[in-house]
Amino acid sequence: MGAAQVRISDGFWDSYIELVRETVIPYQWEALNDRIADAEPSYAIRNFRIAAGLEEGEYGGMVFQDSDVAKWLEAVGYSLANHPDADLEQTADEVIDLIALAQQEDGYLNTYFTVKAPGERWTNLYEAHELYCAGHMIEAAVAYYAATGKRKLLDVMCRFADYIERVFGREPGKLRGYDGHQEIELALVKLHKATGEERYLELAKYFVDERGAEPNFFAEECRQSVGLSIWTKQKLPVPSAGQLAYLQAHRPVREQDTAVGHSVRAVYMYAAMADLAGLTGDASLLAACRRLWANTTKKQMYITGGIGSTHHGEAFTFDYDLPNDTIYAETCASIGLIFFAQRMLQLEAKSDYADVLERALYNNVIGSMSQDGKHYFYVNPLEVWPKASQINPGRHHVKAVRQKWFGCSCCPPNVARLLSSLNDYIYTASAADNMIHTHLFIGSEASFALAAGKVAFIQQSNLPWEGRVSIEITEAPNEAFTLALRIPSWSRGKAALTINGSRTEYKVENGYAVICRVWTAGDVVVWEPELTAQLTAAHPEIRANAGKAAIERGPLVYCLEEVDNGNRIPSLSILTGTELQSTYDTGLLGGAVTITVEGRADNRNSWQSDTPYRPIENNEQPTSVTLRAVPYYLWGNRQPGEMTVWIRTAAVGV
């Protein structure tokens, strides 16, 4: 890979990145310090202070509470890289000092086991998230080091990683285990890249290779356990095959072909597998990644890029089981899917990975955050009836209104770290091949060190509202290099290329327009993928969407909200074959394209409240209505109400 420098400057994304910098990071800092009124306390910083000996008290929060500090610090790192801020950096330095103080003599670092359960280290990997927290802090250390050049946290985490390497492994006397929640694997790859140390790569490989091997480590651990479950406070039973599948330890990773279990664990693991496949050239691992990618994204993914069909275990269920109303589609899972997609793009630049990445980013992920940056959805439904969410217990997990910082607050800091590092997701470059792929159309200044020499350009993008992107070369070597521009799936293959004002034919490779030539500074490429509103159907095996259509426009999925269309959203149907009208509405939550289309509303005038069922011929003709759809990512930002992405279809003339 070529070293890339990318700085975002984009009409759509700048405000998000700013929101993260100016609101989310400061707000989350307040949350980590238990200073948000009416929100559940985090205890996260306090736990570190207690572990560091600066404060007396009891451990608070979840067993994995440390990871919230780590994710915040990681987001801060990315933010500082793109936007220096001396005050924020000083706060972060203080947190890092605190973390260093909380580290134990031997390198161990985890406030739960330091404060609450000393002596129980590594005794409950099945539940206790020790390596998970370590992984997040390693990611923070790498990000902070990259941004500031400061090694303190990196050194702390190298010491911890070195200690972990002494504890875990196949050698006699070592614990032949791995974590209950995958995360350390991808973090160790980053640590390897940041430090150049091969042993961190080897350790990541060990964790991935051991997972699911027989005899099963977790079965043994639970069998030999003398302690009680962290969650049930009862003796830990030996996990069943289904319970092992929950954490993807039911069989070796290379033998897995279906996404199962807790969806965040799954995609974090797949991302690490892809990392390792790329770094080691392991063909069987690459094959497993491709299989798991295909199953996850072609059979178990919502149109919004959400994954996880049930709140029971926040998990995958099975192929094509994608209920819209009892959905889970956790924010973190879509972020993990983006990590996986990014790694696959680094392995092989195929537009399918970027299509999914873009889908998850523009819909599930940014939809999870309120426009004020202070409220979040954990669960991202495609259909909401607020009253059912309140009263029907099977829907309690589906909230109609974004919540403040959660007790288990994994999602908000995950959003922050993704958005503040978004510049890392736009391009991949192959220095040896002298090739730069543009995956996302996000305005940015970018520079790359290719074998041919340095390349710099400025991307300008009108996405998601218009399908027009320009790339102006600002620096180019004398030799030829290749620009590859993604042909997004939503353009249906229609994308016009103009170079220096001349419409140009192009070659297509793996879903990208590839243009190889000698470029010179001042060259301007205009890339116009066709971006029109369209109706989308779901695969017939997805029973939940039978007879329905979704509205999409470019990367955005749309939805109908009660505030625009009245209540009883399910009584509405959309006329297929009529025109979808797109209008930029400056007044809508900072401006957005809304879509209007002719529809029908079931006629309720003649229904009496004491008649639940009646002959269908008593039904009057449906009323003609104009449906107004708004981008899914904006839903629930005005007033609570019903919402749906999938809309019943009716044909013209009915």
Added chain:
Amino acid sequence: MGAAQVRISDGFWDSYIELVRETVIPYQWEALNDRIADAEPSYAIRNFRIAAGLEEGEYGGMVFQDSDVAKWLEAVGYSLANHPDADLEQTADEVIDLIALAQQEDGYLNTYFTVKAPGERWTNLYEAHELYCAGHMIEAAVAYYAATGKRKLLDVMCRFADYIERVFGREPGKLRGYDGHQEIELALVKLHKATGEERYLELAKYFVDERGAEPNFFAEECRQSVGLSIWTKQKLPVPSAGQLAYLQAHRPVREQDTAVGHSVRAVYMYAAMADLAGLTGDASLLAACRRLWANTTKKQMYITGGIGSTHHGEAFTFDYDLPNDTIYAETCASIGLIFFAQRMLQLEAKSDYADVLERALYNNVIGSMSQDGKHYFYVNPLEVWPKASQINPGRHHVKAVRQKWFGCSCCPPNVARLLSSLNDYIYTASAADNMIHTHLFIGSEASFALAAGKVAFIQQSNLPWEGRVSIEITEAPNEAFTLALRIPSWSRGKAALTINGSRTEYKVENGYAVICRVWTAGDVVVWEPELTAQLTAAHPEIRANAGKAAIERGPLVYCLEEVDNGNRIPSLSILTGTELQSTYDTGLLGGAVTITVEGRADNRNSWQSDTPYRPIENNEQPTSVTLRAVPYYLWGNRQPGEMTVWIRTAAVGV
């Protein structure tokens, strides 16, 4: 009410009643004695043997396990009344001897508290079902006494009821409480009617009147409780308002207007309220019954007569929340709804009550039992995807295949006692008004003692397959009396009356054709409500059924099964406006009318498995198919597969 003697002889129902007598009652007897291979043991008879001192051992089964013996005995009573059987009667007598032996000196009778928790009587009415079990045994005693004239169990239960009366009440020194699961109330009304004792009526009235009064008894009980919860083994928390609503103790019954909480508890209570309203002339209680009836049946009832929209607490949720796939619709709840309807008919003969009664009986209730009488649905879904039931935890409660006797086996004996007493649900008679109402069209010989004198007639019925009923008078007084024949809702008010061969006009009162005249033996009334297959729409507020139709034919709801229509049932739609073709299929599970109708199947030919979503215009035209619908009560008797009651609609020409 006039004393009625009714004996069923009916082409449709005889086989059910025979099945109960010849298979269900003997099979359940085996189950109660833990002799069913591969089924969870019941322990129920064994508990009585231990309590009676005949056997050593530990209590087994649920806290309310006694009620299974009671319900079985009640069914036996009804069965013996209609079909004497010396062997069965002897078995029952032996069980009654055993029960009498298990009764304590002071009259108390409950094996859980005798064997497992002596000394804890009446300390946990919130959870322990003591009065519930008492109620079921009282119902058994009344039924057995009515059938055989044998007083032994009746005397046992009078002694218990007398003891209960000494324990409970408003007087100083008495426990001012009531049961956590309503049932004793309606049982005490039956005991009052069987014995003529006013004090049992008073005790029933006390329990109904006290319920939900302030200060709340359960809140106090839990506050003062020293024991642990039977279910959680933890200290019982003081119940919240929502928890009190679960057992309908959130407010006084006369102030309740919405069906809430555990649906079986609710309808058992409503039935007792209706009983008391009738016997005491309490107008406020009658008004509450009407309100609760209207809410339950007009806003919270499935088209199959199922109630209870969620498995969480087996409970109602809220108006129009009737999901078909995550449904509960417990068999016992529909049976309780039938009890409620029967009481309302006794109060006021309005056809709406009988319409609902018939709907629940012909669909939810008999659909719960397999054709072999040995397998049951507890949950009666309107939409099933077997794979989701297996793999998606939110659907685990919805079974695609009927199960053997359950650990909590309330439903099978409830079906048995209802079907073996079905003769009690067909008519009501008012002796003073010389009026006989025919609510159900079930072939039967019936006789009534009216003020005018004795009336006897024979009803013959071709239901549910044909809308033709004849009533031949076999005995009549010299004075006039009134026959009232229900005009079923499914006839849409079209029903022809023929008396002795002459088509006759009739007066309509409360949904009944009323014919008052002097009848003579040999008079023949032919009643022909129009019975045709039709499509039914659901109220637009029932979001789950938007854009869908159900097929009904007479009292029967129909469904599409995979075995007839292929898998991916949701991909099918029905053409409204085309003819529904009814055919009697002798080969289908003992013979039934099936319905065929033109439909459309979404075309899947061009879909690739790696394309979850695509532009709707890529969809090919749907395929024309012939849908085959079978009566809902027969579903799941051939091979497991997908099923739906509500079918997407398409208009002709689309």
